[in-house]
Every structure is written in C-alpha cells, then in structure tokens.
Amino acid sequence: MQTPAPGFPSHCLWMDGGQLERNCQTVSAVLERGPHLVVSLVVSLVVSLVGLRGGFPLWITLVGLRGGFPWWVSLVGLLFGSPLWVSLVGLPGGFPLWVSLVGLLFGSPLWVSFVGFHRNCKYKFWRFMAENEAPGERNENIRVVVRGRPLSTGELEAGYESIVHFDSVQQTVALKDPHSGAVKSFTFDHVFGPDSTQPDIFNEVARPIIDNVLEGYNGTIFAYGQTGSGKTHTMEGGSGKAELRGIIPNSFAHIFGQIAKAEAHQKFLVRVSYFEIYMEQIRDLLSKKTDREKVLVTGLEVKEDKEKGVYVKGLTEQVVHSADDLDKIMALGKKNRVTGATKMNAHSSRSHAIFSVTIERSERISDGRLHICVGKLNLVDLAGSERQSKSEAVDDRLKEAAKINHGLSNLGNVIAALTDGKSTHVPYRNSKLTRILQDSLGGNSKTVMCANLGPANYNHEETMNTLRYATRAKWIKNAAKINEDPKDAVLKRLEEEIQALRRQLNGSGDTGRNSEEEEEDAEDAKRRIALQKERKERRDARARELSQMQAEIAAQRRELEQNERMGEQQRAKLRQDIADKEGKLDVAEKERQGLLEKLNRLEKTIIVGGENLLDKAEEQERLLEESAKELELRRKKEQELRKTLLSKKTERTKMEEKFATLQEIAAAKKLEESRLKAELNSLKTDLKGLRQDNATRREEAKGSKKDIEKNIQLYKMIIDRYLPREMQALIEANCSYNHDIGEWEVSCLAFTGAMMQPDYSGQNRPAAPGGGPRKPLSYEEALAQAEQHKLDRPPDPNWEGLFRSYADELGS
Numbered sequence: 001m002q003t004p005a006p007g008f009p010s011h012c013l014w015m016d017g018g019q020l021e022r023n024c025q026t027v028s029a030v031l032e033r034g035p036h037l038v039v040s041l042v043v044s045l046v047v048s049l050v051g052l053r054g055g056f057p058l059w060i061t062l063v064g065l066r067g068g069f070p071w072w073v074s075l076v077g078l079l080f081g082s083p084l085w086v087s088l089v090g091l092p093g094g095f096p097l098w099v100s101l102v103g104l105l106f107g108s109p110l111w112v113s114f115v116g117f118h119r120n121c122k123y124k125f126w127r128f129m130a131e132n133e134a135p136g137e138r139n140e141n142i143r144v145v146v147r148g149r150p151l152s153t154g155e156l157e158a159g160y161e162s163i164v165h166f167d168s169v170q171q172t173v174a175l176k177d178p179h180s181g182a183v184k185s186f187t188f189d190h191v192f193g194p195d196s197t198q199p200d201i202f203n204e205v206a207r208p209i210i211d212n213v214l215e216g217y218n219g220t221i222f223a224y225g226q227t228g229s230g231k232t233h234t235m236e237g238g239s240g241k242a243e244l245r246g247i248i249p250n251s252f253a254h255i256f257g258q259i260a261k262a263e264a265h266q267k268f269l270v271r272v273s274y275f276e277i278y279m280e281q282i283r284d285l286l287s288k289k290t291d292r293e294k295v296l297v298t299g300l301e302v303k304e305d306k307e308k309g310v311y312v313k314g315l316t317e318q319v320v321h322s323a324d325d326l327d328k329i330m331a332l333g334k335k336n337r338v339t340g341a342t343k344m345n346a347h348s349s350r351s352h353a354i355f356s357v358t359i360e361r362s363e364r365i366s367d368g369r370l371h372i373c374v375g376k377l378n379l380v381d382l383a384g385s386e387r388q389s390k391s392e393a394v395d396d397r398l399k400e401a402a403k404i405n406h407g408l409s410n411l412g413n414v415i416a417a418l419t420d421g422k423s424t425h426v427p428y429r430n431s432k433l434t435r436i437l438q439d440s441l442g443g444n445s446k447t448v449m450c451a452n453l454g455p456a457n458y459n460h461e462e463t464m465n466t467l468r469y470a471t472r473a474k475w476i477k478n479a480a481k482i483n484e485d486p487k488d489a490v491l492k493r494l495e496e497e498i499q500a501l502r503r504q505l506n507g508s509g510d511t512g513r514n515s516e517e518e519e520e521d522a523e524d525a526k527r528r529i530a531l532q533k534e535r536k537e538r539r540d541a542r543a544r545e546l547s548q549m550q551a552e553i554a555a556q557r558r559e560l561e562q563n564e565r566m567g568e569q570q571r572a573k574l575r576q577d578i579a580d581k582e583g584k585l586d587v588a589e590k591e592r593q594g595l596l597e598k599l600n601r602l603e604k605t606i607i608v609g610g611e612n613l614l615d616k617a618e619e620q621e622r623l624l625e626e627s628a629k630e631l632e633l634r635r636k637k638e639q640e641l642r643k644t645l646l647s648k649k650t651e652r653t654k655m656e657e658k659f660a661t662l663q664e665i666a667a668a669k670k671l672e673e674s675r676l677k678a679e680l681n682s683l684k685t686d687l688k689g690l691r692q693d694n695a696t697r698r699e700e701a702k703g704s705k706k707d708i709e710k711n712i713q714l715y716k717m718i719i720d721r722y723l724p725r726e727m728q729a730l731i732e733a734n735c736s737y738n739h740d741i742g743e744w745e746v747s748c749l750a751f752t753g754a755m756m757q758p759d760y761s762g763q764n765r766p767a768a769p770g771g772g773p774r775k776p777l778s779y780e781e782a783l784a785q786a787e788q789h790k791l792d793r794p795p796d797p798n799w800e801g802l803f804r805s806y807a808d809e810l811g812s
C-alpha cells in the first residue's frame with residue numbers, strides 16, 4: 001500500500017502513488033474548497049462503523065447503494081441478508097478481487113463495510129472532481145457562433161428571397177419556412193448578420209482564442225456549413241484588401257502583434273503545419289516534395305500521445321519568424337489544396353483543411369526554472385455538405401461529395417454522442433476528421449464553431465440542418481488546460497542547444513553574450529551540470545591544443561626566419577609543418593564560423609518578446625486593433641440595448657401579469673355590467689310602464705278632479721242657494737273632522753238633517769238669477785238643475801214634500 005503524500009488524509013490511500021502525486025495540488029484544493037466532500041466522507045465512515053457494529057446487511061446495502069451498485073443487487077442482498085451476496089456484488093461493482101475473496105472467506109460484513117466505505121469515497125471523490133474544475137483546467141461549453149452571408153448576385157437575379165433574420169443584439173437567428181410561413185428561432189453565443197465585417201468576426205471569434213493559445217491552451221476554430229455558405233470566406237477571406245482578410249491571416253497578424261507586446265524575458269517559438277483530408281486521405285500541404293516531385297505526401301497517419309494528444313505523424317512543421325512568413329506559407333499550402341467548380345460554388349473546397357499554429361512560450365520563473373507553455377491553434381475550414389441534386393456533381397466531384405458527406409455525418413455522430421448524455425462511446429475513430437478533431441470536441445481545447453448560412457429560400461432545409469447541428473454543438477463540454485512543461489518542447493531543446501553552442505564558442509575564444517544565463521542554466525538540473533563539466537573539459541583541452549598550435553606556428557616561423565644555417569630540405573619540412581598546422585587552425589576557425597552561423601540561425605528561430613516581427617502585417621494588426629476598439633464600443637452599446645430590452649421585457653411581463661389579473665377583473669366586471677344592464681333594462685321597462693301608468697292615472701285623476709270640482713260647484717251652489725248663511729256659519733262652527741272614521745261630524749243634533757228650517761222669507765236663500773226673490777226650488781226645478789249639472793237625480797221624488805216638512809219643522 002502507498003504512503004500518502006504529506007498533508008493528505010489517509011483515505012486517499014486508495015490512489016496509486018503517481019496519480020496521488022499528480023493530483024496533489026488538485027486534491028488539496030478540492031479539500032479546501034469542498035467542505036461538503038469531507039462531510040460526506042465522515043457520514044460514510046459513521047455509516048460503515050454502524051454497519052460494522054451491527055453487522056447488518058441492511059446498512060451494507062445502504063452503503064452499497066450510495067456507492068453506486070446496481071439497485072437490483074442491493075435488493076437481492078437485502079432479501080438474503082447475506083454477506084456472500086454483498087461480496088459477489090462487490091466484484092461487478094468494482095471491488096478489488098482480493099477484498100471480495102477475503103470477505104467471502106470470512107463471511108464478515110466488516111470487510112464489506114470497509115469496501116463500501118472505500119468505494120463510496122472514491123465515487124464521491126471523482127464525482128466531485130468532475131463537477132468542480134481543477135486548477136488550470138476549465139470545463140466549458142464550446143462557443144457556437146452563426147454567420148450569414150448576403151444573397152449572392154446570382155441568387156438576387158434568380159429572384160430568391162432571404163428567409164433568415166439575424167438579430168445581433170439578442171443573438172438569435174429566425175428561420176422562416178417558405179412553404180408554411182412558420183418561423184423557428186435559435187439562440188447562439190453570437191450571431192453575425194450579412195453586414196458583419198471580417199475584422200468583427202476575427203475580434204469576436206478568434207481574438208480570445210488566440211490570446212488563450214498564447215497562454216498555453218489549445219484552441220480550435222472551425223467553420224461548418226452547407227457548400228457555398230461562406231466557410232472559406234470566413235476562414236481565409238479575400239486576398240488583397242486588408243479588411244477582406246479572414247480569420248487565418250488575421251490570426252497571424254494578431255499572434256505577432258501580441259509577441260511584439262510581450263516582455264523581453266519571454267521567448268517564443270512559432271511552428272506551423274497545413275494539411276487537408278481529401279477522400280479520407282491526409283495530404284501534407286507544406287511538403288517540400290511538392291516542389292521537387294510535384295506530388296504531395298499523402299496517406300499520413302493519425303497518432304495519439306499522452307502529452308501531445310492527437311497528431312499527424314510525419315507532417316511538415318515549419319518554424320516561422322514573422323506574420324509575413326505565415327502568409328507565404330498559407331498561400332503555398334492553399335495552392336496545393338483541392339478545389340473544384342460545382343453548380344453551388346465556383347471555387348468549392350473539396351477537402352477539409354486544417355492549418356495548425358503551435359506557439360511555445362518560455363520564461364524564467366522566480367525559482368530560476370525555465371517554464372514552458374505550449375498552445376496549439378487549429379484553424380479548420382471544412383468542406384461543405386452538398387446534395388447531388390443541387391450541386392449537380394458528377395464523376396470525381398460526385399465521389400468527393402460522397403466522402404465529404406460521409407466525414408460530416410461522422411462529425412454529426414460524434415456531436416450527437418457527446419451531447420445525448422447516454423452514449424458510453426464516442427465514435428471519433430470512424431473518420432480521419434473526427435479523429436483529428438478529437439481534442440477539439442470534448443477534449444483539451446477551447447473551441448469555437450462558426451456555423452455559416454446561406455439565407456436564400458431554396459436552401460431552407462440545409463439552413464435548418466446547419467442550425468440544428470450548431471444548436472446541438474452548444475452542449476459539448478471541453479476541459480481545456482494549460483499545457484505546461486511538456487517533455488518534447490522544441491523551445492527547451494533549442495535553448496539547450498543554443499547554450500551549448502555559446503559555451504562551445506566561448507571556450508574557443510568567443511566571449512559569448514550571456515554568461516549569467518549559462519550559470520542559471522547550469523543550475524537548471526544536475527544532469528546538465530555533469531554534461532557541462534565534461535564539455536568544458538573537452539573545450540579546454542581543445543582550446544589548449546589550438547593555442548599550443550598557434551604558439552608552435554609562431555616559433556617555427558621565427559626559426560625559419562632567424563636560422564640561416566638551416567638546410568633547404570629542413571626548411572621545406574618546417575614550411576610543410578607550419579602549413580599543416582595553419583590548415584588545422586583554418587579548420588578550427590571554419591568550425592567556429594559554422595558554430596556561429598548555427599547559433600545565429602537557432603537564435604533567430606526563437607523570437608524574443610517585444611520584437612516587432614509584423615513587417616507588412618503591421619497595418620493589418622493596426623486595423624484589427626482599431627476594429628477591436630470599435631467592437632468594444634459597439635459591445636457596450638449592445639449591452640446597454642440588451643439591458644433596456646430586458647427591463648422592457650420584465651416590465652412587459654409584469655404588465656402582462658397585471659393584465660392577466662386585470663383581465664380577470666374585467667371579465668368579472670363585464671359579467672356584472674351585463675347583469676346590471678339587464679337590470680337597468682328591466683327597470684327602464686318598469687319605469688316606462690310606470691310612466692304610462694302614471695300618465696293614465698294623471699289623466700284619470702284629472703278627470704275625477706274635474707268631476708269633484710263639478711260636484712263641489714254643485715254642492716256649493718246648493719248650499720249657497722238653499723242654506724241660509726247664518727245656518728252655514730252655525731253648522732260650520734259645530735262641525736269637526738273625525739280622523740278615526742275619516743268623516744265630518746256635526747256635534748249638535750239640532751243642526752242636522754231634519755232639524756234644519758228652510759228660509760221661507762227667501763232672505764237667506766241664495767239670490768235668484770237676475771236678482772229676484774229667493775224662493776225654494778220645486779222638485780221639478782231641482783230635477784232640472786240636477787240634469788243640467790249632470791248630477792244624480794234627487795234621491796226622493798217627494799223632495800219637495802220633505803223639504804216643506806223640514807221647513808215646517810224649522811218654522812214651528
């Protein structure tokens with residue numbers, strides 16, 4: 001069993017030593033940052049101890065479950081309550097064989113408890129590690145941006161319409177179905193409409209990746225899309241005008257622009273390779289053999305290495321010193337690339353092209369060690385998917401198209417396997433393209449996918465496919481980490497070689513430039529000190545030999561000049577001897593020159609931070625810087641706009657919520673209103689009826705009032721004519737209104753009815769019309785008057801008799 005590293009808890013014993021050492025920093029950080037992990041370990045321990053004491057299979061089952069056993073196994077273990085089961089379960093569950101066997105032998109839950117505990121720790125630990133990124137390693141989704149090109153002249157002439165709407169503020173693409181008119185919307189990390197410029201794309205898509213590559217991360221930018229959708233335009237761009245250059249040449253300018261801004265103690269080595277995958281074959285586009293033999297080196301193999309990752313064996317790598325070097329190399333490779341005309345694109349790329357730039361950066365850190373970071377940038381221009389019906393490809397073009405579509409469908413399968421969450425196998429090995437992009441998709445790389453779209457209505461299906469593909473790719477997670485101090489760093493080897501050359505030259509008389517560095521290098525490693533010592537001894541011996549040779553030549557010359565007695569034969573021998581020695585010195589000098597040249601060459605290979613190596617690309621880098629500043633301003637504006645939009649949206653949502661409540665209130669009010677309206681209508685009808693009723697009643701009342709007035713007139717007339725005034729006053733004075741019965745009553749009987757005495761004298765009678773003497777009316781006269789006034793007949797035909805008797809009574 002391994003001893004844990006200092007400062008590590010004993011539960012980390014299950015890790016093997018190498019792994020433990022490698023994860024040393026990570027584990028401390030995890031323990032520091034993950035108190036809940038520690039809590040979970042303690043809980044596991046407690047559970048295990050309880051299991052240990054009670055020896056209950058139930059506990060073990062529970063621990064087993066937490067440890068990640070299949071549930072059915074736990075259930076069976078529970079049913080039988082037997083440690084035997086649990087031991088057997090341990091085997092497929094991932095226990096070491098010996099633990100299970102010992103557990104089986106002793107039949108003891110003790111073992112199983114411990115195993116459960118360990119397994120649980122391990123499971124939890126790795127899950128925690130997966131969920132929490134370790135220092136220097138970043139788990140992040142690949143970025144997906146979309147770029148739409150404008151409708152081409154041909155498409156405009158043919159009358160095609162754009163069915164894609166790009167919103168660069170909301171980062172959405174809306175695609176309209178030309179048949180149904182239905183619109184489907186997609187959101188991406190960034191959306192570039194047809195008006196977007198090449199520097200915009202570079203600054204948004206490539207600049208951050210290149211900055212990461214300079215820090216030591218791997219980065220990939222790949223363009224995907226239907227044939228003719230603008231992939232090559234995006235990656236390479238047009239030659240000539242600076243503002244038309246694509247991501248690849250702009251990257252060159254930016255890389256050397258950043259190196260020019262770096263500190264002088266940082267050193268860089270930039271190497272490039274360029275190859276294509278054509279008909280499932282890898283072709284080296286920078287192969288020197290191209291010029292000589294006019295054939296490309298093809299059929300290169302893809303290999304995988306722990307340190308290097310996936311790489312192409314035997315690929316030409318060229319060291320570059322400036323942005324212009326890179327430009328020239330790209331132009332050379334581009335010439336070798338396979339293109340062909342199809343109906344969809346006059347210069348269709350018939351292969352997937354990968355331009356790789358490896359940047360090694362070294363600097364001396366505080367402890368004097370040389371720290372090296374290596375970042376690799378892959379710039380990928382994929383061939384476009386195409387349909388034979390549209391591209392009308394035949395013969396070779398058709399065969400190429402089949403291979404292209406096959407490679408792309410494999411890429412689709414890899415994306416699907418990486419994102420569906422169920423796949424246990426990712427089919428990287430099914431094609432060269434997916435194999436090469438293995439690190440870029442789901443591996444150690446920061447990746448951006450640029451999905452290119454053609455906006456015309458006749459491409460609806462392909463555009464929809466690209467958008468779906470791109471949407472899926474958004475879910476791919478990569479774990480990029482800085483590649484530090486790789487064993488095979490070329491920069492380190494070169495630095496060592498340069499130091500050796502300098503020492504060699506110093507030893508042979510060259511004073512060298514940097515003895516301090518030499519000393520630092522000597523401290524670099526013990527191995528090198530020994531090597532240095534050995535070399536120094538050889539160097540000193542050689543130097544002694546050369547100076548001795550020079551001294552001998554000088555002495556021999558002197559002897560030749562001064563010794564006149566020397567014979568001719570002896571002189572010739574001495575001359576020959578001098579010439580031999582001079583020849584040897586010449587060889588030594590040539591050797592020194594050779595070493596100097598080699599040193600110069602090697603020194604040139606390494607670029608020192610702060611050197612301006614942009615040459616012609618300087619203008620390009622300036623353009624990019626300006627455009628980056630503009631972009632920053634625009635970004636701020638867009639951000640503000642997004643904020644405004646967001647607050648408006650929130651306001652709208654609130655309004656809508658309010659509105660929903662208001663709507664409910666309004667619906668209730670409406671109901672109430674219609675109820676009230678109905679009530680009002682019925683009231684109105686009632687009122688109308690009442691009004692009519694009233695009018696009728698008023699009319700009736702008017703009529704009865706008239707009748708009453710007529711009656712009053714009659715009775716007044718009768719009273720005035722036939723009741724003496726004094727009698728009237730007397731009767732009035734004795735009358736009172738009986739409220740109980742609602743009638744008038746005469747309080748004195750003497751004045752009622754028959755007690756009344758007529759006025760025979762006629763003085764008290766009402767004056768006769770025409771002022772004659774007042775006479776009592778005859779019955780006939782009374783009848784006539786009644787008839788004239790339309791009154792009821794006098795009640796008694798003997799009215800006169802009655803009247804007379806009444807009068808008599810009054811008179812007696």
Ligand SMILES: Nc1ncnc2c1ncn2[C@@H]1O[C@H](COP(=O)(O)OP(=O)(O)OP(=O)(O)O)[C@@H](O)[C@H]1O
Nearest residue numbers: 149150227228229230231232233345348349383384
């Ligand atoms: N954003 C753009 N603005 C203007 N023109 C563009 C744009 N994108 C593409 N084009 C033009 O469209 C045509 C096709 O573009 P390109 O060759 O880049 O397509 P591709 O996707 O690489 O096609 P293939 O897969 O067949 O190689 C070219 O003439 C190119 O100049």
